[in-house]
Structures are given as C-alpha cells and as structure tokens.
Amino acid sequence: KQEVTQIPAALSVPEGENLVLNCSFTDSAIYNLQWFRQDPGKGLTSLLLIQSSQREQTSGRLNASLDKSSGRSTLYIAASQPGDSATYLCAVPLFMYSGGGADGLTFGKGTHLIIQP
Amino acid sequence: NAGVTQTPKFQVLKTGQSMTLQCAQDMNHEYMSWYRQDPGMGLRLIHYSVGAGITDQGEVPNGYNVSRSTTEDFPLRLLSAAPSQTSVYFCASSYGKNEKLFFGSGTQLSVL
Numbered sequence: 001k002q003e004v005t006q007i008p009a010a011l012s013v014p015e016g017e018n019l020v021l022n023c024s025f026t027d028s029a030i031y032n033l034q035w036f037r038q039d040p041g042k043g044l045t046s047l048l049l050i051q052s053s054q055r056e057q058t059s060g061r062l063n064a065s066l067d068k069s070s071g072r073s074t075l076y077i078a079a080s081q082p083g084d085s086a087t088y089l090c091a092v093p094l095f096m097y098s099g100g101g102a103d104g105l106t107f108g109k110g111t112h113l114i115i116q117p
Numbered sequence: 118n119a120g121v122t123q124t125p126k127f128q129v130l131k132t133g134q135s136m137t138l139q140c141a142q143d144m145n146h147e148y149m150s151w152y153r154q155d156p157g158m159g160l161r162l163i164h165y166s167v168g169a170g171i172t173d174q175g176e177v178p179n180g181y182n183v184s185r186s187t188t189e190d191f192p193l194r195l196l197s198a199a200p201s202q203t204s205v206y207f208c209a210s211s212y213g214k215n216e217k218l219f220f221g222s223g224t225q226l227s228v229l
Contacts, residue, residue: 031215034217034218036218042222043121043207043220043223044160044207045220089159089160093215103167103173103214104150104165104176105160105162105218106176107159109157110159
C-alpha cells in the first residue's frame with residue numbers, strides 16, 4: 001500500500017527565508033504528485049501538480065520537484081511571507097492500475113508552516 | 118462560479134441518526150470524490166465517481182453510501198451514524214481523474 005510521509009511535521013521560520021518541505025512515497029510507480037495548501041478551518045487548495053514524466057513545476061515563488069526513482073518530492077518556497085503560513089500536504093494516486101491510470105489520492109499528514117513577521 | 122459547495126458546514130448527530138452531506142460543483146467536472154480528515158490520520162478517500170451513474174469505493178467506504186444522478190451533485194449518506202464517523206468531511210472534484218483537484222470548504226460532523 002502506498003504510504004506518504006512528510007518531514008518536518010512543523011516548521012517555524014522568520015519572514016524572508018527560503019525553505020524546503022519534503023515528501024516521500026513508498027511506491028515509485030506514481031502517475032503524478034500534487035502539493036496542496038490548507039488554511040485553518042478551510043478546504044485544500046491545489047498548488048502544483050507534477051506529472052510522472054516531469055522533473056519540476058513552478059508557480060510564482062513555489063517550485064516543486066519530483067524524483068520518482070528515489071520516491072521523493074520537494075516544495076521550495078522562495079522569500080517566505082507571513083501569508084504563506086498554512087499546512088502543506090502532498091498527495092499521490094491511491095489506486096494504480098496495471099493497464100494505466102489511477103484513482104483517488106493518498107495524502108501525507110502535512111507540514112505545518114509558520115512564517116514569523 | 119462558486120466552485121465546490123458543501124452543506125452544511127457544521128452538524129451534530131446522535132448515534133444511529135441518518136443524514137446526507139451535500140456536495141455540488143458548477144465547473145462541469147466529471148470526477149468527484151469524498152474524503153474524511155482526522156487528526157493523526159490525514160485525509161482518506163471514502164467514495165469517488167468518474168461520472169454520472171458511476172461510483173466506486175475508496176479506502177474507508179464502510180458506513181457511507183453515495184450516488185451520482187447528475188454531473189453537478191455527489192451527496193454522501195450516513196445511514197446510521199456512529200461516534201467513529203466524527204470527522205471533517207471534504208468533497209472534491211476535477212475535470213478528469215488525474216487532474217488538479219478542487220476542494221469544498223468542508224463539513225465538520227460530530228456524532229455523540
């Protein structure tokens with residue numbers, strides 16, 4: 001069964017720092033990987049989706065990389081701001097089919113990020 | 118464009134009661150799914166649907182029923198609520214199965 005682990009569980013840094021959040025998964029045969037952001041009491045917002053054939057995706061100050069062979073992904077946040085404070089989750093497909101395709105997502109437990117002003 | 122709308126936002130039930138959590142999306146998405154989020158367990162998939170009339174079980178389907186009669190709506194039914202179903206429930210949708218997922222704001226359910 002696919003398992004997703006995120007390290008660290010919590011992180012607190014001063015504003016302006018560049019930081020890296022880590023995600024690892026046990027089965028490297030993934031279809032894609034998504035990074036999400038969750039604010040307290042809210043739903044999840046998809047930040048970046050990386051297909052299995054891609055090495056990285058960028059959106060503004062966010063850059064996500066994917067290394068399928070080692071079962072790892074990183075989310076790089078440049079020049080962090082207090083508004084970046086949230087929980088960040090990564091997710092990979094839950095059900096993978098031998099004929100191709102996938103269904104559902106399995107999530108890591110997230111990294112709770114606090115950016116100090 | 119409201120996105121994914123869930124109702125109610127909060128609900129308290131007694132053990133054995135039934136209820137339906139509503140989910141609607143206005144993005145013409147084919148794929149819809151339900152997750153529950155519990156402290157220490159993360160998000161887990163309950164049921165999902167790849168289109169109207171088609172549903173399938175996720176990781177934790179027991180105690181929940183779903184149906185998909187229209188593209189827009191995907192309600193989640195609890196037939197006989199149990200304290201173990203106390204959780205935050207999220208509905209999500211995407212254009213296709215493996216595409217960017219859009220989440221609703223969640224329903225916080227407590228079963229006493």
